[in-house]
Amino acid sequence: MNATIEFKPSLMQKLLGRNYKWWYLTVYSFKQSNIRLSSFLIGNFASVLDFAITIYLWLFIDPTADRITYFFVGFILQRLIWSQYFGYFSESIISGKIVNRLLIPVSNTSYWFFREIGSSVIRNLISASLIFTFLPFYINYLKLPTLNFVLLILPLLAVSFIIDFLVSYILASIAFWTEDIRPISYLAVIIIKVLSGIAIPFSFLPAPYNWLLQYNPYSMLNYHPMQIYLGKYDTNQTIFVFIGGLLWCLILYFLAKLVFKLGLKRNESVGL
């Protein structure tokens, strides 16, 4: 017979009090990702391979420091920001597992947000180790960031992370209206690559598309941060971009809540 479980409060528990639940949810999600380490490794290796091919191609097309830095650093930003929970969330709607979530007295948005943070730790650790293996090959092409980028990197990453999280949340909620979300997810990945500027820099696109694309929320994921990194924006433009990102967060937050609420009306909690 095992001994009685004893409670020993951790430092985090003492510090966070009632909000410790969010910390524990993040840790729980980290543990779940850790168990799926092999699939995570393969998935990450595939995207790093994709990245290596892209850079290799650009070395022939436009081997300038600006261009190679745009893709190299842009890829690192993408790995830090892009959320992976889309599949789990949409699958929970289609399979009816969302029932378990709906019965817990916490906001669905917050629940998935902290789960995403937990799983992103493993993803970023794997990506970082893979990217550093490629670094020596491209080091001569890379530029150092501007002071504005260094100062704003954390808030910029936070805004980009939230935007990506909320757009994924809205897209995953489409599962309330369809039986198969996979075609939408494939389409979304391609569209997001274009809208974020990670596939083709906006400057390569004809006007007015390149101008219009700068105002889409996904431009905050790659295009704008990289313009700040490369010193293409002055301080005023940087602040303007940052405020624009915050506004997108607000708009997307309310949109995500609305879409989820409308989706719930269609929810049949199948399989219960």
Added chain:
Amino acid sequence: MLLNSQKLSKVFAVYKRLGFFKREKKEVKALANFSLEISKPIIYGLVGPNGAGKTTFIKHCLGLVEKTSGQIQVLGFDPYQRKPDFLRQVGLVSGQKQNLDPNLPAMDSLLLSGYLYDMQEPDITNRINYLVDLFDIREKIDVPVRQLSLGQRMKFEIISSVLHSPKFLFMDEPTIGLDFDAQNTMRVLLKKLHQTDNLSILLTSHYMPDITELCERVAVINKGEKVFDGTLKELTDSKQKDGYLKTLVEELNKDIRVES
């Protein structure tokens, strides 16, 4: 009133594809003017054939689907609003739906559940200790859930559903797939839980012993309509001419004879 459902109806829209672009909309009545009142903590059985509307009714009790018409209140709340105060007082056990992560030990999922329900330590640990002893499953708490037998997994599923001490537990076929021993154990445990926690239980099951051994009152539902509501004795003593009720009464009486 613990549960008060008045003329509750639910119509689902079902689409049949007729061609590439054309589809036909059909309306399926899952519940039709279903009324049920539970005023004191008891184990209430909800019985009916497959597709009768039992699970749909439970979904309404938990606010998981929107009603088409009628009224429903559980513990004084409109379930569909899913207010945190309401969610903290209800629980769900479904024999067909797993709540615990299969790859992690049950302990991790139980702790998460406790924290998400805003329980405080050492209350969570004390409650887990109490429940794992009650369910006699302490030695399995650190084993990944996928390595447990179905009976052991169901015990942890129930522990997870009652960890936050709900007042009302909804159980949708909790003994499905379990062997006779595990079914018996489960029934003993549910009785204990009902007595020690003063827990109200609304139970659906196709296994007659679940109904005869556990339920004080029974509601029978068929094609979305309530066809009987009363004590188990009233049901087994009733003279039914034909249809589902007749078969049900025969099966219940057979089970009661075996038991005695």
